[in-house]
Amino acid sequence: MERAWRGFAIIYASKNNIAERLCEEMKKREIPCSLFSYKEANFENIWKCYDGIIFTMALSGAVRTVCKYAQSKDKDPAVIAIDDEGKFVIPILGAHWGANEYAEEIARLLGSTPVITTASELSNITSVEEFARLINCKILNVENVVKVTSALLRGEEVCVKGLKALPKVKGKYKIGDDCNYFVIIGENQGNNDNAVYLKPLKLSIGIGSKIETDERTIEEAILFALNKINADISQVEVISSVREKVRKVAEKLGVKFRLLSLDEVNSFEDECLSPQSEKLKELGIRNVAEACALISAGKNAKLILRKIPYKGEVTVSIASIGD
Amino acid sequence: MERAWRGFAIIYASKNNIAERLCEEMKKREIPCSLFSYKEANFENIWKCYDGIIFTMALSGAVRTVCKYAQSKDKDPAVIAIDDEGKFVIPILGAHWGANEYAEEIARLLGSTPVITTASELSNITSVEEFARLINCKILNVENVVKVTSALLRGEEVCVKGLKALPKVKGKYKIGDDCNYFVIIGENQGNNDNAVYLKPLKLSIGIGSKIETDERTIEEAILFALNKINADISQVEVISSVREKVRKVAEKLGVKFRLLSLDEVNSFEDECLSPQSEKLKELGIRNVAEACALISAGKNAKLILRKIPYKGEVTVSIASIGD
Numbered sequence: 237m238e239r240a241w242r243g244f245a246i247i248y249a250s251k252n253n254i255a256e257r258l259c260e261e262m263k264k265r266e267i268p269c270s271l272f273s274y275k276e277a278n279f280e281n282i283w284k285c286y287d288g289i290i291f292t293m294a295l296s297g298a299v300r301t302v303c304k305y306a307q308s309k310d311k312d313p314a315v316i317a318i319d320d321e322g323k324f325v326i327p328i329l330g331a332h333w334g335a336n337e338y339a340e341e342i343a344r345l346l347g348s349t350p351v352i353t354t355a356s357e358l359s360n361i362t363s364v365e366e367f368a369r370l371i372n373c374k375i376l377n378v379e380n381v382v383k384v385t386s387a388l389l390r391g392e393e394v395c396v397k398g399l400k401a402l403p404k405v406k407g408k409y410k411i412g413d414d415c416n417y418f419v420i421i422g423e424n425q426g427n428n429d430n431a432v433y434l435k436p437l438k439l440s441i442g443i444g445s446k447i448e449t450d451e452r453t454i455e456e457a458i459l460f461a462l463n464k465i466n467a468d469i470s471q472v473e474v475i476s477s478v479r480e481k482v483r484k485v486a487e488k489l490g491v492k493f494r495l496l497s498l499d500e501v502n503s504f505e506d507e508c509l510s511p512q513s514e515k516l517k518e519l520g521i522r523n524v525a526e527a528c529a530l531i532s533a534g535k536n537a538k539l540i541l542r543k544i545p546y547k548g549e550v551t552v553s554i555a556s557i558g559d
Numbered sequence: 560m561e562r563a564w565r566g567f568a569i570i571y572a573s574k575n576n577i578a579e580r581l582c583e584e585m586k587k588r589e590i591p592c593s594l595f596s597y598k599e600a601n602f603e604n605i606w607k608c609y610d611g612i613i614f615t616m617a618l619s620g621a622v623r624t625v626c627k628y629a630q631s632k633d634k635d636p637a638v639i640a641i642d643d644e645g646k647f648v649i650p651i652l653g654a655h656w657g658a659n660e661y662a663e664e665i666a667r668l669l670g671s672t673p674v675i676t677t678a679s680e681l682s683n684i685t686s687v688e689e690f691a692r693l694i695n696c697k698i699l700n701v702e703n704v705v706k707v708t709s710a711l712l713r714g715e716e717v718c719v720k721g722l723k724a725l726p727k728v729k730g731k732y733k734i735g736d737d738c739n740y741f742v743i744i745g746e747n748q749g750n751n752d753n754a755v756y757l758k759p760l761k762l763s764i765g766i767g768s769k770i771e772t773d774e775r776t777i778e779e780a781i782l783f784a785l786n787k788i789n790a791d792i793s794q795v796e797v798i799s800s801v802r803e804k805v806r807k808v809a810e811k812l813g814v815k816f817r818l819l820s821l822d823e824v825n826s827f828e829d830e831c832l833s834p835q836s837e838k839l840k841e842l843g844i845r846n847v848a849e850a851c852a853l854i855s856a857g858k859n860a861k862l863i864l865r866k867i868p869y870k871g872e873v874t875v876s877i878a879s880i881g882d
Contacts, residue, residue, distance in 0.1 A: 250678070271722070293676075294676045294677040294678065295649065295650065295651060295654075295674070295676040296650070296651060296653070296654050296658075296676075298620055299625060299626075299629075299651055299652065300629065300652075301627065302622060302626065302627035303622075303629055306622075306623065306626055317676065318823055319676035319677075320676075321674075323676075324674050324676060325596060326618065326674065326676070327618065327619070328618060328619060329619050329622065329623075330619070331617060331618075331619050349672070349675050351647050351648060351649065352619070352642075353616075353618040353619075353640065353642035353649070354617040354619070354644075355573070355617065355643055365793075464717075475657050503624055529822045559719070
């Protein structure tokens with residue numbers, strides 16, 4: 237996978253073969269996904285909690301559900317429909333917020349046809365909104381977004397400041413400062429009228445691990461997860477775990493550590509926690525990584541990377557810290 | 560065209576090349592279509608007045624509009640999206656009410672891919688609702704529809720009574736009465752628990768013609784239009800025109816005639832009248848056929864065949880007469 241994928245809700249209606257196959261393929265690539273039956277799904281939560289929603293059912297059914305929850309371009313998740321036979325992968329909402337790219341990737345996984353319907357000139361650039369999302373930033377001055385995106389559409393260069401390297405993007409973004417238009421990453425908004433100012437989100441990392449897992453593996457897992465979402469350790473404010481051992485890893489990385497008790501984790505409730513697999517439920521094991529990330533992120537936290545496994549020993553999850 | 564097509568609203572956003580090409584192709588086949596610019600369209604009316612709506616724009620834009628107006632499966636028109644480049648023809652709503660078949664036909668016209676996402680077992684039969692629509696009937700006992708459609712899905716025969724010949728349908732419909740399940744066409748509902756009872760709509764025909772057009776051509780035009788919607792002259796209650804000459808045709812066909820004055824036609828207002836072409840507007844010519852059909856159909860009338868031309872001399876329109 238070329239993109240940072242932060243977790244999908246996959247909904248199945250009458251048949252679940254495509255949904256299960258897709259979720260398995262995603263898990264092989266450490267892309268978090270949760271399976272929901274259409275009848276049992278709480279769509280209000282799913283809409284709020286997932287970056288991407290995939291309906292494996294007829295388009296009309298997916299659209300009627302979308303109609304109940306869709307709000308606006310800047311609030312809705314990317315939504316995709318796949319027919320029961322897996323012939324077509326159809327971005328419904330959020331084409332320029334990732335849905336087109338997701339659909340193309342999924343179509344490759346399943347051997348299907350991606351049904352891309354947006355104007356090709358728009359598909360040839362990464363919008364500034366999507367750029368911000370890719371590098372885990374908040375847009376400080378939304379009013380300049382159209383101006384800079386238009387420059388990209390005209391084929392003009394847009395200079396990116398405050399970033400060492402570009403994520404995988406389309407359009408003439410470049411690191412530098414000899415452009416007429418800018419994307420500037422920093423803590424505060426400046427006064428350049430031709431710039432969009434982005435503020436990096438502060439991150440909270442939650443770790444689950446086996447008792448015997450060594451510090452080296454935990455450190456690797458953290459860097460692996462950050463890399464997956466194009467984030468840097470400097471954005472991380474806190475690392476939490478029920479394992480005291482993780483403290484040393486956090487110290488080595490120069491990040492604050494918070495030890496949580498199993499009680500705190502087990503009593504933590506959040507509507508956005510990924511559903512537990514039946515196997516984990518039986519074992520009485522909670523979703524430790526996500527709970528740790530969310531507890532330490534505090535109020536208005538948002539899961540931006542659902543738990544992913546690392547070498548079968550560690551699970552990592554990342555939440556953004558609310559303002 | 561294999562189907563009875565009753566008129567499409569084609570909506571275009573930024574580009575209108577596909578919309579115009581499609582409307583031209585339809586007109587060649589006497590399929591009524593009206594072009595609307597997205598910005599100027601009155602979607603509330605369009606939703607109510609057309610059997611089929613085609614958006615030539617990105618799917619997400621079409622879906623967000625659909626979300627504003629969609630009500631329920633039995634009330635919404637068939638809705639289709641076609642991308643600006645005409646690569647995909649995508650049924651959004653009403654797959655089993657004709658949208659799939661429409662999409663397949665349109666894809667053939669444009670050389671595009673039809674994106675059919677409904678389960679194939681459902682695509683292999685014509686639902687009872689669609690059957691009723693095809694033969695211009697009202698369903699008297701909706702509660703038995705699922706039972707009869709399920710029989711078709713299981714591959715069982717369904718006997719059709721009260722019809723001389725079947726329209727083009729999929730599934731084991733047959734004329735006869737040695738079945739366990741029935742579709743029965745007549746004025747009243749009977750008491751067979753395994754039957755869906757259909758009542759033929761009563762029709763009002765409106766005629767526009769040149770002064771010099773002969774009666775023979777007018778008669779042909781009427782039969783041509785009825786044939787297009789699989790209807791029989793026996794369903795027609797009234798034929799109306801501003802031309803006295805049409806009276807003789809009506810008499811020959813055994814149907815009541817109503818002569819309307821040009822004043823009545825010109826002062827008639829109805830939100831469902833097809834928009835006038837610029838050319839007709841300049842000439843000060845009103846939409847005579849549709850207005851005549853609607854005026855004589857009275858309250859709760861519905862245009863079921865928008866005006867179609869015949870031999871460049873006659874226009875015919877058909878409305879259903881409300882209860």
